[in-house]
Amino acid sequence: AQTVTQSQPEMSVQEAETVTLSCTYDTSENNYYLFWYKQPPSRQMILVIRQEAYKQQNATENRFSVNFQKAAKSFSLKISDSQLGDTAMYFCAFMEDSGGGADGLTFGKGTHLIIQP
Amino acid sequence: GAGVSQSPRYKVAKRGQDVALRCDPISGHVSLFWYQQALGQGPEFLTYFQNEAQLDKSGLPSDRFFAERPEGSVSTLKIQRTQQEDSAVYLCASSLALGALYEQYFGPGTRLTVT
Numbered sequence: 001a002q003t004v005t006q007s008q009p010e011m012s013v014q015e016a017e018t019v020t021l022s023c024t025y026d027t028s029e030n031n032y033y034l035f036w037y038k039q040p041p042s043r044q045m046i047l048v049i050r051q052e053a054y055k056q057q058n059a060t061e062n063r064f065s066v067n068f069q070k071a072a073k074s075f076s077l078k079i080s081d082s083q084l085g086d087t088a089m090y091f092c093a094f095m096e097d098s099g100g101g102a103d104g105l106t107f108g109k110g111t112h113l114i115i116q117p
Numbered sequence: 118g119a120g121v122s123q124s125p126r127y128k129v130a131k132r133g134q135d136v137a138l139r140c141d142p143i144s145g146h147v148s149l150f151w152y153q154q155a156l157g158q159g160p161e162f163l164t165y166f167q168n169e170a171q172l173d174k175s176g177l178p179s180d181r182f183f184a185e186r187p188e189g190s191v192s193t194l195k196i197q198r199t200q201q202e203d204s205a206v207y208l209c210a211s212s213l214a215l216g217a218l219y220e221q222y223f224g225p226g227t228r229l230t231v232t
């Protein structure tokens with residue numbers, strides 16, 4: 001079974017700063033996907049960024065980028081020029097690539113990110 | 118277009134009561150997932166459907182939990198004889214098709230409180 005670990009329960013940074021959220025995972029699979037989801041106080045989960053394990057290039061989406069270290073099983077999220085609207089719970093998640101099938105997402109416990117004005 | 122909707126948004130049940138939670142996926146989405154999110158935790162996978170077929174129910178915590186999607190659209194998660202440990206937010210997600218390439222879109226959740 002896969003596990004996802006987020007070791008930072010809460011982080012707080014000033015607006016416009018850069019912040020990095022950590023995530024490690026454990027799997028015996030070689031083909032999989034990793035995700036970062038954002039859950040604002042309204043509770044609707046939103047996909048922030050996705051990384052395919054077979055891709056060496058780190059994914060980026062505007063101010064969001066990841067540092068994917070497959071050998072170390074590490075998948076951190078960097079948020080540049082942080083904004084007040086980035087305040088939310090952030091969840092790291094894993095999904096095995098079972099060739100068109102799906103086993104659902106395995107989530108970490110989350111990191112509560114607070115952006116201070 | 119409309120996103121995933123769930124109803125009710127809040128449900129209070131007395132221990133031992135049966136509850137039914139509804140999920141309306143995005144129109145045309147083949148896959149539908151249910152997750153349980155306990156307070157202060159990440160969501161945990163319960164079950165998923167491809168159209169009307171329930172392909173995996175390994176995450177359902179007990180035989181008191183039952184999910185259905187009879188016409189391949191709306192899904193209902195039913196919990197019989199609710200217990201206090203069932204208190205959680207139940208999240209539904211849908212995707213265009215199965216596979217990690219297809220983004221899962223989440224609903225706002227139903228917060229269930231068992232007293």
